[in-house]
Amino acid sequence: MKTYGWGILGPGRIAHRFLNDLPRCEQAGLAAVASRDLERARSFAGQYGFRKAYGSYGELLQDPDVAIVYVATPHPQHAELVQQALEAKKAVLCEKPVAVNGRQARQMVASAAENRQFFMEAMWTRFFPVNRQVKALITSGALGAVTLIEVDFGFGNWPHGPVDHPESRIYAPQLAGGSLLDVGVYCVSYATWMKGERPTAIKALSTRVSTGVDGMTAALFQYRDGAMAVLRSSVIQATRLTATIYCEKATVEVPDFYHPEQAIVRSRSGDVEDQVIRALYSANGATGFDFDARELMRCLDEGLLESPLMTWQQSVVVMDLLDEIRQDIGLIFPMD
Amino acid sequence: MKTYGWGILGPGRIAHRFLNDLPRCEQAGLAAVASRDLERARSFAGQYGFRKAYGSYGELLQDPDVAIVYVATPHPQHAELVQQALEAKKAVLCEKPVAVNGRQARQMVASAAENRQFFMEAMWTRFFPVNRQVKALITSGALGAVTLIEVDFGFGNWPHGPVDHPESRIYAPQLAGGSLLDVGVYCVSYATWMKGERPTAIKALSTRVSTGVDGMTAALFQYRDGAMAVLRSSVIQATRLTATIYCEKATVEVPDFYHPEQAIVRSRSGDVEDQVIRALYSANGATGFDFDARELMRCLDEGLLESPLMTWQQSVVVMDLLDEIRQDIGLIFPMD
Structure with missing residues (x-):
């Protein structure tokens, strides 16, 4: 059974919840954690048993032990970090919302296609x-x-x-x-x-x-x-x-x-x-974040670039619909 | 205890349900039924024990035994019939929706005020x-x-x-x-x-x-x-x-x-x-239509022109809001 090294970008609240479950996936290796705050990365790495901790996202993306990057930063950073990870030829699991708007989501998907890398929104709900x-x-x-x-x-x-x-x-x-x-x-x-x-x-x-x-x-x-x-x-x-x-x-x-x-x-x-x-939920004490992690590694085993359960296009459509709702209520973000 | 003679306009499905309950109200007398179809009025009168049946609404409104008129026709007829009943100096209970639009509701309320007669929408829900x-x-x-x-x-x-x-x-x-x-x-x-x-x-x-x-x-x-x-x-x-x-x-x-x-x-x-x-519901086998009938007669006992539980203004506001919804969905009726 093939194993995959995981790298975590953004060791915050959601990453903590994800890391309750990820080690219960047989194929998951804990490769590295990166934060702009090195101490925070080290603390997280120590808590969950990651081998390496970095004080910048770029270092993690250069690490050849990292096969899959989990993007768990606040969502305005998703677009740029996902694109960098894809260009570094990593498979990417990106927390929801995948982006701030439809434009960003399209760019991310285009980058995944161009770099021929696996990319998936961590919409864990769909995998239950x-x-x-x-x-x-x-x-x-x-x-x-x-x-x-x-x-x-x-x-x-x-x-x-x-x-x-x-x-x-x-x-x-x-x-x-x-x-x-x-x-x-x-x-x-x-x-x-x-x-x-x-x-x-x-x-x-x-x-x-x-x-x-x-x-x-x-x-x-x-x-x-x-x-x-x-x-x-x-x-x-x-x-x-x-x-x-x-x-x-x-x-x-x-x-x-x-x-x-x-x-x-x-x-x-x-x-x-x-x-x-x-x-x-999984019988082994996981809380449900293992479902999408397993699906991702299954897709990698099979050489897929996207999961049929959460396709690129579906992520784009959802962001487009959120844009339409925001247009109707007049909600504009600084980064739109 | 004062009793009131009830007259029914429109002996259809809703009137049948109302008449399951009305006879259980101690103050209610069954005075008359009117339909444009005299046979229908006679059949309804016979079924529930009304003393008189009329083949026109106008005849019922002239009947001095009728103190309260219950308007149970399809709602496009409410405005005109309510107005005629108020002008004939009858108290009026009108089925919901009280009118087709806010304009009609305002006219009805103006007529109730002008004729100094009790008027209430039969929004039975509020009286439970x-x-x-x-x-x-x-x-x-x-x-x-x-x-x-x-x-x-x-x-x-x-x-x-x-x-x-x-x-x-x-x-x-x-x-x-x-x-x-x-x-x-x-x-x-x-x-x-x-x-x-x-x-x-x-x-x-x-x-x-x-x-x-x-x-x-x-x-x-x-x-x-x-x-x-x-x-x-x-x-x-x-x-x-x-x-x-x-x-x-x-x-x-x-x-x-x-x-x-x-x-x-x-x-x-x-x-x-x-x-x-x-x-x-009422312990005596009523299905809930007795609550508004009782409230109406209570109001008459006390000399009120409207019930504090279902005021004229509240009926007008609801019709106005229904108008606003219809405007947003572009639904126009022939009688608007």
Whole structure:
């Protein structure tokens, strides 16, 4: 079994969560960690057993032991770091949102194609067994056409939001903060995946926090066949965290859709069987970040440049849709 | 105890449901029924024990035994019939939607004021004990500010809708058909009641059926303080039929909000007690239409011209909001 050396760019909160799971993947080697702050890189490396720590991203990208680069920096840095990693001929797993806007996402994908390197958005939600089974069930046509999708992802405490001070990363315009890119990306990605196409009309409203980014956004999608989606994201109000996919013959409810343990299929027509789709996280104590890491290494084993579960084009479409929502609510970031 | 003679205009489906409950109200006398089809009026009168049946609405309005007129015709006829009833010095209970648009609603209210007669929209939802308790709890401030309201009312079978033929009343443009006026009115009225104010911004999308009216509409409301509402109505897709009112300290879920038996209050902050608010329908076999009939007669006993639970102005505001939604989705009725 081939193993792959992983290099981590940006040893922050999300990288810590990812590193709970990565060592449980048999094919994963822990090669190197890089931060602009060398001490931070060293501390992270020591905690998880990485062999090397670097005080700059460029050093890690030159390291021949690194086969796969995991980009876990704040999202405004994704585009540039991904491009550098691809040019250094590394496979890349990039945290969501893959970029700040559709333009950046297109550049990243073009670079992956040009450099003939594997590239994937770490939209971990898509790789959960429950979600893959729900997607397969819907794609099978057994439930009839998708007619209405509701997805909401909200946390925080009104009116103060996720934290009591506006200095939070999530509130910072220069870090492309706000609910839409932080958690709305899950809703848009999930709906787009389940419906399998992009909407033909979009309308949205948002509530701004003091820094000007969106604290709460509600978006409506309409599809070619008349189906609709209602999406909500919030960093100032905790919500149900549930995806509901209405189909002609049954309704599928997925609590905690972004990392689900079950989905409930309820028939409306009587000609579909009610069922509960269950799948625990990995049995070995992983929390679900192993699913995308495993998928990436499976793709490398097979010589693929993208995963069929999270294609380049799908990442671009989601960023385009986020752009359209932002256009409708008038939210512009400094780096747009 | 004073009794009041009731006269029914339009002995159709909704009047049949109303008449299951009206005789259970001690103050209600069954005076007369009128239909343009005299046989239909006679049949209805015989079934429920009304003393008189008329083949025209005008005859009923001249009947001195009729103190209260219940208008249960299709909604495009409401404005004219209500006005005639008020001019004949009758108290009026008018089925929802009270009118086709805000203009008509204003005329009706002006007529009620001019004729100094009681007038109320039969928005039965507001009079259910559970809903009154929920409203009181929210108004008390114990749960903090309302931050987000979700209400959905959908029935029907995609893509055929409530029936398999486009001749249905619900699909007819000349009867102001579509989901919005048929069931969306519940969502708009409920959200407006719970929030206690009108939104400052509205956006909506709709899916049209073959006749041109809306089969499904999703609307977003935004309020002055940043709170939002997400409302959905459908006559082509069955949905949860639930209202959820997110407040700063707790979330209130009201299944079957339009005629609820319970509401679940879940604390998020810990400083509110979780509770289930329960109240059965009337113990005497009524299905909930008795609540508004009783309220009306209570108001007459007290000499009121409108009920504080469903004021004239509130009916006008809801019709105005439905107009704004229709403007955003481009839905115009022949009688607008």
